[in-house]
Amino acid sequence: MKKEIESGYLLGKIDELLNKVGCPICELTSESVDDNIDALFYENVNDPSERKKFSFGPGFCPKHLKMVEDHLRAHPELGILGVSVLYGTISDEIMHALNGESIKFGANCQMCAIEKDSEKRYLDLFEQYISNDERLKRYESSISMVCLKHTNELIKAEINPNFKRVQISKMERVINSLKEFVRKSDYRYSKESVFLMEGEAWRIVSKFLS
Numbered sequence: 734m735k736k737e738i739e740s741g742y743l744l745g746k747i748d749e750l751l752n753k754v755g756c757p758i759c760e761l762t763s764e765s766v767d768d769n770i771d772a773l774f775y776e777n778v779n780d781p782s783e784r785k786k787f788s789f790g791p792g793f794c795p796k797h798l799k800m801v802e803d804h805l806r807a808h809p810e811l812g813i814l815g816v817s818v819l820y821g822t823i824s825d826e827i828m829h830a831l832n833g834e835s836i837k838f839g840a841n842c843q844m845c846a847i848e849k850d851s852e853k854r855y856l857d858l859f860e861q862y863i864s865n866d867e868r869l870k871r872y873e874s875s876i877s878m879v880c881l882k883h884t885n886e887l888i889k890a891e892i893n894p895n896f897k898r899v900q901i902s903k904m905e906r907v908i909n910s911l912k913e914f915v916r917k918s919d920y921r922y923s924k925e926s927v928f929l930m931e932g933e934a935w936r937i938v939s940k941f942l943s
Contacts, residue, residue, distance in 0.1 A: 740861065747862050751875035754933050755940045758855045758883045765851035766797070766844055770804045771811075778815035784822050786843040791823040794839030797848075856883060860892045873899045876933060878907070880941050904941070910934040 743761075750757040777783045787793075793801055805811055823838075830836045839845075859879070863869045879887065879900065888897050911934035917925050 740858065743855075743858050744862055744868075747859065748871070751872060751877045754876055754936045755878075756880035756883055757877055758852065758859050759880055759940075759943075761855040761858075762848060762852045763800075765855075766800060766848050767804060769844065769847050770797075770801055771808070774805065774811045774815040778818055783843075784819065787819045788822045790839055790842050791826045791836065792820075792838045792842070794842035794845055797842055797844035798839070800844070856886060859883070860887065860890055863887070863893045863896050866893070866895070869893060869895060869899060873903065876930065876937070878903055878937055878941055880943065906930070907934050907937050907941075911938065 746761065747757050750760050753760070773783060792798070801816070805813065805816065826836050826838070830838075863872065884900050888900075907930070910928070910930040914927060914931040914934055916922055917927055917931070
């Protein structure tokens with residue numbers, strides 16, 4: 734019963750994300766990682782097991798280091814004590830690297846493991862979402878678009894044979910909107926209104942390829 738309640742809540746989250754440019758699977762995965770970053774610096778940084786995970790990394794990979802920096806910048810109330818404590822745990826590795834030792838910082842990044850687990854969870858959830866034709870129609874008419882990586886994985890899974898058709902149809906609309914935006918940028922047609930999809934087309938393509 735708990736699983737059904739959780740799935741119902743998360744399926745509702747996908748419905749919300751359909752109103753937003755981007756891949757719902759990527760958005761939910763990134764949100765999960767960000768939540769874990771927040772928990773780490775809000776309450777878990779003094780947990781020896783968390784410091785051990787960081788040391789095993791050692792540290793964060795470049796991608797998640799950037800997410801940590803962005804999160805701490807957006808939440809100054811967390812301060813810099815927590816991140817300073819963590820970096821103190823890998824001070825020996827930093828000095829060894831300066832002395833010429835080959836140390837792959839972030840090779841076992843704890844946030845990468847969280848991201849991998851979350852991505853699998855939300856990919857499975859979206860498979861469940863598009864297994865229902867009514868929900869697939871809802872997705873088809875939305876501004877949201879599953880990225881290329883997850884599109885290929887969903888097509889391979891063969892959850893709904895209509896999904897590939899929907900993706901092709903959505904991308905055709907996006908490309909046509911992109912062309913319309915370029916056309917309307919010509920001074921001869923500049924009085925024509927630019928619609929939402931036309932103005933967001935470049936972002937949809939960018940998110941699709943990222």
